[in-house]
Amino acid sequence: NAGVTQTPKFRVLKTGQSMTLLCAQDMNHEYMYWYRQDPGMGLRLIHYSVGEGTTAKGEVPDGYNVSRLKKQNFLLGLESAAPSQTSVYFCASSYTDRETQYFGPGTRLLVL
Amino acid sequence: GQQVMQIPQYQHVQEGEDFTTYCNSSTTLSNIQWYKQRPGGHPVFLIQLVKSGEVKKQKRLTFQFGEAKKNSSLHITATQTTDVGTYFCAGPVFQGYSTLTFGKGTMLLVSP
Numbered sequence: 001n002a003g004v005t006q007t008p009k010f011r012v013l014k015t016g017q018s019m020t021l022l023c024a025q026d027m028n029h030e031y032m033y034w035y036r037q038d039p040g041m042g043l044r045l046i047h048y049s050v051g052e053g054t055t056a057k058g059e060v061p062d063g064y065n066v067s068r069l070k071k072q073n074f075l076l077g078l079e080s081a082a083p084s085q086t087s088v089y090f091c092a093s094s095y096t097d098r099e100t101q102y103f104g105p106g107t108r109l110l111v112l
Numbered sequence: 113g114q115q116v117m118q119i120p121q122y123q124h125v126q127e128g129e130d131f132t133t134y135c136n137s138s139t140t141l142s143n144i145q146w147y148k149q150r151p152g153g154h155p156v157f158l159i160q161l162v163k164s165g166e167v168k169k170q171k172r173l174t175f176q177f178g179e180a181k182k183n184s185s186l187h188i189t190a191t192q193t194t195d196v197g198t199y200f201c202a203g204p205v206f207q208g209y210s211t212l213t214f215g216k217g218t219m220l221l222v223s224p
Contacts, residue, residue, distance in 0.1 A: 033211070040121070042200065042216035043155065058211065090154055097210035098143065103154040 001026050004104035006091050012110045013081045021076040021107050023091030031094045032074040036087040049074055081111045116203050118215035126223050131188040133218035135201035142204055144184045150197040191222045
């Protein structure tokens with residue numbers, strides 16, 4: 001089992017460009033999450049999904065969109081990147097909302 | 113909204129010294145989870161505490177959940193260089209479905 005994988009690992013964008021981050025899990029988890037991690041800020045929830053076809057806003061959703069068309073995949077989109085979106089993005093998944101979250105290796109995004 | 117606070121933000125110890133990080137919630141928690149993130153890595157689940165006053169041990173790590181279920185601590189006895197990393201506590205926030213609110217973490221540096 002690969003667990004949770006994320007692509008790409010690293011990306012540089014110019015302000016205004018768009019991109020999609022892909023998260024995939026092979027553990028048949030219902031719940032999936034997108035977090036961003038900034039120095040001194042811990043992990044902040046962007047969006048999450050409680051099952052295929054569902055999405056919900058987290059703590060810091062502005063400037064991001066998500067889709068969960070397949071149970072194993074959770075996509076995070078930036079329509080018009082801003083320097084404030086420079087961060088490390090982690091995807092996570094879990095069986096239920098009360099159980100362990102398994103994290104992917106992260107995507108490091110730099111917006112110039 | 114619910115807040116999960118951790119102290120200290122940073123601690124530097126000599127190998128062999130003990131280390132403790134504390135986690136406090138503004139509300140009563142149904143459970144608390146602890147994660148460890150190595151430098152450049154992703155968060156990895158360590159343990160979950162559910163019961164009031166619960167104490168769990170993992171080798172040199174001791175985890176406690178307060179009687180009021182609003183605070184928790186992680187104590188490492190005789191630190192080793194392999195303990196280096198950031199330790200996060202996380203508690204569930206119920207908004208229809210449960211998501212986790214992470215503390216900002218305690219970064220531990222261990223000098224040989």
